[in-house]
Amino acid sequence: MTDVTDQPLGWLHIVLYQPEIPQNTGNIGRTCVALGAKLWIVRPAGFRLDSSQLRRAGMDYWDRLSWEDVANWEQLTHRLPEERMWLITKFATQRYTEVSYRPGDVLVFGSESSGLPAELRARLADRCLRIPMREGVRSLNLATSVGIVGYEAARQAEVLSAGIIE
Helix, strand or coil: CCCHHHCCCCCCEEEEECCCCHHHHHHHHHHHHHHCCEEEEECCCCCCCCCHHHHHHHHHHHHHCCEEEECCHHHHHHHCCHHHEEEECCCCCCEHHHCCCCCCCEEEECECCCECCHHHHHHCHHHEEECCCCCCCCCCCHHHHHHHHHHHHHHHCCCCCCCCCC
C-alpha cells in the first residue's frame, strides 16, 4: 500500500455545494489536507470565503489546502466531469461502501440545511450514495460525512499506509 503523502495533491476532489457553516468547511479543509484531496466550494456560500472562522476551524492547515471556489454548478462541471462524481445524499438507495472509488473521483456533498438539489440528484441518480443511519436520525454533520466517505475512497484507492485503516 502507498502512503497518502506519496499521492499527488488532488487525487480526490471534495465538493461542498453551497456550504453554510464556516466551521464545517474549515474542518473539511483540514480533512482534505490529511487526505491530499482538493476542496471545491460551489457558491453561494453562507459565509465569506476569507472568514476568520473558516481559517480558525482549518487551523494552521488552511495554508496547505488546495482549494478553489466556483460561481455555480455549471462552472464546476466545466472543470470536473460529472461522470466521475459521487453525490452523497440521504435520498440514495446505494450505500457509499457499495461502489469502487478511484483516483480522480469527485465526492459531492450538499449544504447543511438542504442537501443537494432534487434536480441534480435526479440527473445523476445512478451516482447517488448514502451513509446508513438509524431510523429517526435526520443527518450527520457535514464534516463527519466527508470524513467517512473520503477515507473509504482513500482506503479503496490504497493511498493510506498499512495500519491506518484496516
